[in-house]
Structures are given as structure tokens and as C-alpha cells.
Amino acid sequence: MSRAPRAASPHDLPPQAPGDSFTARARGLFKLEFILLDPNGQEFGRLQLRGALGAELRLGDRVVTFETPGRGYRMLVDGKEVLVAAPKGRFGGELQVSCGGQSYEARTDLLRNLAVASYREGGERALRLSGGLLGREYEALLTPGDRCAFPIAVFLLWYVVANRRRAYNNGNPARRAGM
Numbered sequence: 297m298s299r300a301p302r303a304a305s306p307h308d309l310p311p312q313a314p315g316d317s318f319t320a321r322a323r324g325l326f327k328l329e330f331i332l333l334d335p336n337g338q339e340f341g342r343l344q345l346r347g348a349l350g351a352e353l354r355l356g357d358r359v360v361t362f363e364t365p366g367r368g369y370r371m372l373v374d375g376k377e378v379l380v381a382a383p384k385g386r387f388g389g390e391l392q393v394s395c396g397g398q399s400y401e402a403r404t405d406l407l408r409n410l411a412v413a414s415y416r417e418g419g420e421r422a423l424r425l426s427g428g429l430l431g432r433e434y435e436a437l438l439t440p441g442d443r444c445a446f447p448i449a450v451f452l453l454w455y456v457v458a459n460r461r462r463a464y465n466n467g468n469p470a471r472r473a474g475m
Contacts, residue, residue: 308378309396310353310360313438313446314340320453322432330434330453343450351454360447362454371395371451379447381455392416393451395444402452406460409434411452413445423449431460 314334320343323329332341341355353360361372369391371379384390384401393400399416409427414420423445427434434453438445 308373308376309443309447310355310358310373310450311446312443313436313449314338316438316440318436318438318446318449320434320436328457330457332450343453345454345457348458351458353450360450362451369451369455371447379444379451381451391455393448395448398444400444400448402448404452404456404459406456409456409460411456413448413452423452425449425452425456427456431457 313332317335318340319333319337320330321333323331328345330343330345331339332343334340341353344352344354346352349364351362353362358373363370363372368380368382370377370381379393379395381391381393381402384392389404389406391402391404393402393413400413400422401416402411402413404411409429409431411425413422415422420439422439422442424437425434434456436446436449436453438449
């Protein structure tokens with residue numbers, strides 16, 4: 297996606313996760329929600345998924361939305377686009393992400409329940425998101441001081457969970473037959 301975020305500044309980004317890591321634990325089966333926990337196990341946010349169409353992140357009184365306009369993805373904070381992402385190539389798994397004036401490359405592995413984002417310049421890892429076999433708990437390790445690591449990690453959490461669920465639903469013969 298060649299479109300850069302409009303009117304985005306570091307102040308538009310959601311607040312950082314408390315610390316350099318966070319855990320996301322699923323709550324509910326059908327209306328899936330993830331509780332975001334700091335390294336001490338204290339809740340600091342909630343991510344409500346609306347499948348592959350979008351998600352809503354609540355951090356205190358701030359609401360951040362994720363949308364899928366066309367083939368790309370975007371994050372909106374107070375109506376301002378602060379993160380955009382687009383698939384690299386024809387097949388999923390690799391994304392080009394733009395946030396806070398920086399470019400990142402993200403790789404996802406739905407089978408291994410893993411996502412990694414690296415700086416486009418230099419290739420150093422910015423964050424790592426890994427989940428358990430059932431996809432009910434994830435851990436994110438963030439690069440200290442990178443203001444975009446947290447928003448990208450939450451975006452990748454939504455992306456991985458939504459696409460794993462879609463792959464499961466599409467691959468389940470009983471669901472395709474309407475059972």
C-alpha cells in the first residue's frame with residue numbers, strides 16, 4: 297500500500313504497553329475478546345475482534361480501531377490513520393507496515409502462531425508475538441523505546457487470530473456443509 301498515514305504524529309499513537317512485553321489472554325468463544333496484561337499480570341487494555349473485518353482496542357478511555365479497507369489494513373486513533381499495512385506479494389504471511397513515519401516488514405506464520413516485525417532499514421527485530429497451540433494466549437516482546445512496537449504488536453495479534461479463525465472455518469468440512 298503506497299498511501300502513508302495522514303496527520304499521524306507520535307502523539308496520535310496509543311500509549312505504550314507498560315514495560316517491554318505484554319500478554320494477551322482470550323475471553324469468550326464466539327465474541328472473541330483479548331485481555332491485555334502487563335508483565336505483573338495487571339489488565340491495561342482489551343482487544344475486541346470483529347473477525348477479519350476489524351477490531352477495537354480499548355486502553356482506558358482511548359479507543360483504537362482496526363479496519364480492512366480493500367486489500368490493506370489500517371489503525372485509527374481519534375479518527376486519524378496512524379498505522380497502515382498491506383500484504384507483500386500475492387500470498388499472505390508477509391506485510392509491509394508503516395507507522396509513525398517508519399517502515400517495518402512483518403512475517404506471520406499461522407501454523408506456528410507466530411509474528412515478527414523488523415525495521416525495514418537494517419532489518420533488526422522490533423517485536424515478536426507468539427501464541428500457544430490453541431491461540432488463546434499470546435506473548436509480545438517489544439523493542440524498548442520504539443513507539444510503534446506496541447501498536448504493531450496489537451495489529452499483528454488481530455491479524456494472526458482473525459486469519460487463523462478464517463483458515464479454520466474455511467478448512468472445516470462440517471462448517472462448509474452448514475453443519
